[in-house]
Amino acid sequence: MRLSRYFLPLLKETPSEAQIVSHQLMLRAGMIRQEGAGIYAWLPLGFRVLKKIERIVREEQDRAGAVEMLMPTIQQAELWRESGRYDAYGKEMLRIKDRGEREMLYGPTNEEMITEIFRAGIRSYKDLPKLLYHIQWKFRDEIRPRFGVMRGREFLMKDAYSFDFDEAGARRSYNRMFVAYLRTFARMGLTSIPMRAETGPIGGDLSHEFIILADTGESAVYCDRRLLELPVPGADTDFEGDLQPIIDRYTSYYAATDEKHDAAAFEKQIAEADRIAARGIEVGHIFYFGTKYSEPMRAHVTGPDGKERPVEMGSYGVGVSRLAGAIIEAHHDEAGCKWPVPVAPFHVGLVNLKAGDAGTDDACERLYAALEREGVETLYDDTGARPGEKFARMDLIGLPYQLIVGPRGLENGVVEIKRRADGAREELAPEAAAEKLVADIRAALAVA
RNA sequence: CGGGGCGUGGCGCAGCCUGGUAGCGCAUCUGCUUUGGGAGCAGAGGGUCGCAGGUUCGAAUCCUGCCGCCCCGACCA
Numbered sequence: 224m225r226l227s228r229y230f231l232p233l234l235k236e237t238p239s240e241a242q243i244v245s246h247q248l249m250l251r252a253g254m255i256r257q258e259g260a261g262i263y264a265w266l267p268l269g270f271r272v273l274k275k276i277e278r279i280v281r282e283e284q285d286r287a288g289a290v291e292m293l294m295p296t297i298q299q300a301e302l303w304r305e306s307g308r309y310d311a312y313g314k315e316m317l318r319i320k321d322r323g324e325r326e327m328l329y330g331p332t333n334e335e336m337i338t339e340i341f342r343a344g345i346r347s348y349k350d351l352p353k354l355l356y357h358i359q360w361k362f363r364d365e366i367r368p369r370f371g372v373m374r375g376r377e378f379l380m381k382d383a384y385s386f387d388f389d390e391a392g393a394r395r396s397y398n399r400m401f402v403a404y405l406r407t408f409a410r411m412g413l414t415s416i417p418m419r420a421e422t423g424p425i426g427g428d429l430s431h432e433f434i435i436l437a438d439t440g441e442s443a444v445y446c447d448r449r450l451l452e453l454p455v456p457g458a459d460t461d462f463e464g465d466l467q468p469i470i471d472r473y474t475s476y477y478a479a480t481d482e483k484h485d486a487a488a489f490e491k492q493i494a495e496a497d498r499i500a501a502r503g504i505e506v507g508h509i510f511y512f513g514t515k516y517s518e519p520m521r522a523h524v525t526g527p528d529g530k531e532r533p534v535e536m537g538s539y540g541v542g543v544s545r546l547a548g549a550i551i552e553a554h555h556d557e558a559g560c561k562w563p564v565p566v567a568p569f570h571v572g573l574v575n576l577k578a579g580d581a582g583t584d585d586a587c588e589r590l591y592a593a594l595e596r597e598g599v600e601t602l603y604d605d606t607g608a609r610p611g612e613k614f615a616r617m618d619l620i621g622l623p624y625q626l627i628v629g630p631r632g633l634e635n636g637v638v639e640i641k642r643r644a645d646g647a648r649e650e651l652a653p654e655a656a657a658e659k660l661v662a663d664i665r666a667a668l669a670v671a
Numbered sequence: 672c673g674g675g676g677c678g679u680g681g682c683g684c685a686g687c688c689u690g691g692u693a694g695c696g697c698a699u700c701u702g703c704u705u706u707g708g709g710a711g712c713a714g715a716g717g718g719u720c721g722c723a724g725g726u727u728c729g730a731a732u733c734c735u736g737c738c739g740c741c742c743c744g745a746c747c748a
Binding site: 232234235236237238239240242257259260313314315331332361363365366367369374378379380381382432441505506507508540541542543544545546574576577607608609610611612613614615616618627629630631632639 | 742
């Protein structure tokens with residue numbers, strides 16, 4: 224993409240309403256624009272990031288055996304009356320009426336709807352288990368939206384729902400999502416920590432929040448440092464096999480958000496050097512809730528004994544739009560974003576330091592063509608801006624690699640690669656630079 | 672929802688108290704000079720001062736109502 228044709232409205236100054244760094248940078252880097260309290264338009268650069276996050280989430284859901292579908296954003300109040308939540312949900316639910324005065328709502332979640340869909344299609348225990356998901360916009364009329372896309376009212380969420388015949392089956396479904404989440408966040412450059420969470424009326428141990436550590440995180444969290452070093456399950460993980468050992472390993476260490484924190488246990492179970500008391504961002508939440516919806520909504524299956532019983536359910540959420548902010552919180556510096564390659568809006572920023580100069584124009588065009596030919600997503604700054612401005616904006620939008628082409632280098636037959644993550648620079652002949660970028664980016668995109 | 676604050680050009684702000692031709696910085700446009708870390712000079716364009724009433728000869732400024740947004744608290748992917 225040529226920058227001269229792109230839509231990238233950058234801000235030099237930080238808008239006063241943005242309190243945390245990810246919000247500030249998303250506004251300044253032209254990724255989002257606020258259209259109302261907690262409601263954002265995704266501008267081209269931000270949209271590319273959102274799509275990449277979504278794709279990784281999708282790939283890992285599919286790998287774990289979940290099946291994608293799509294449910295509507297607008298739901299009928301009638302459905303929510305079946306579960307009793309229409310009255311219970313409160314003002315967070317955005318309620319609307321259609322022209323026939325029928326009560327509708329913009330879905331804050333989809334348990335009722337998926338349960339209705341499931342019960343219409345499944346009768347027997349032989350049809351179980353089922354694991355369905357979709358990635359869809361939600362609306363929760365939060366009392367106080369803030370932190371940009373980290374806590375918006377409208378947000379993109381992946382929500383999955385499992386249906387099993389018994390609790391043992393439900394646990395297997397839960398474990399699939401547990402492992403899928405570890406992989407999902409790791410692929411985005413995030414170290415996620417599953418922390419024991421509130422279980423609601425069901426009790427038990429099947430509820431975890433996936434937290435990433437960040438100084439600007441919303442909640443205080445406490446965990447064992449050794450959790451950060453556990454290996455992430457590989458792409459060769461057999462999701463049809465027994466995943467329990469992986470879960471056991473992860474849950475054997477202390478990890479809790481402040482509402483579940485037990486200071487005594489924390490100090491007793493962990494050596495002082497391994498204690499982490501930090502801030503965290505919740506990017507995923509998985510939990511088992513049994514027959515909470517299947518019972519009132521009569522989502523029943525017939526068992527081998529010929530008796531009908533409500534299915535055992537669980538739900539599994541990932542905050543897709545929130546992740547865009549969370550990744551910035553984890554990867555940035557004073558100058559701007561530092562995108563990990565798999566979620567970067569473009570892989571390479573090609574900087575023509577003297578647009579209009581035949582030599583640099585020619586060299587850039589060749590490099591641009593070579594990179595695009597190899598599938599490297601390149602944002603080519605072909606504008607007439609001054610070098611300082613070009614460097615500053617590349618740093619701000621945070622593409623993983625900058626390929627800098629100027630007359631001074633070309634005189635010596637070299638161009639420069641700057642790696643945004645650590646600022647490392649390297650001068651190479653143009654062809655060699657392109658080859659190196661292709662190799663490095665392919666390596667970074669390889670799914671382990 | 673309680674408490675606090677703010678709406679003035681694309682962004683950041685001053686002006687309001689004490690009514691009298693709407694300003695500054697950045698950005699934008701034109702020209703010249705510049706060109707390896709957000710340039711210099713000269714010129715130019717752009718604002719129903721959130722909206723609606725009211726007071727007044729006259730309202731960005733005073734009064735009333737409404738709308739929007741932000742911050743602190745309880746809630747949430």
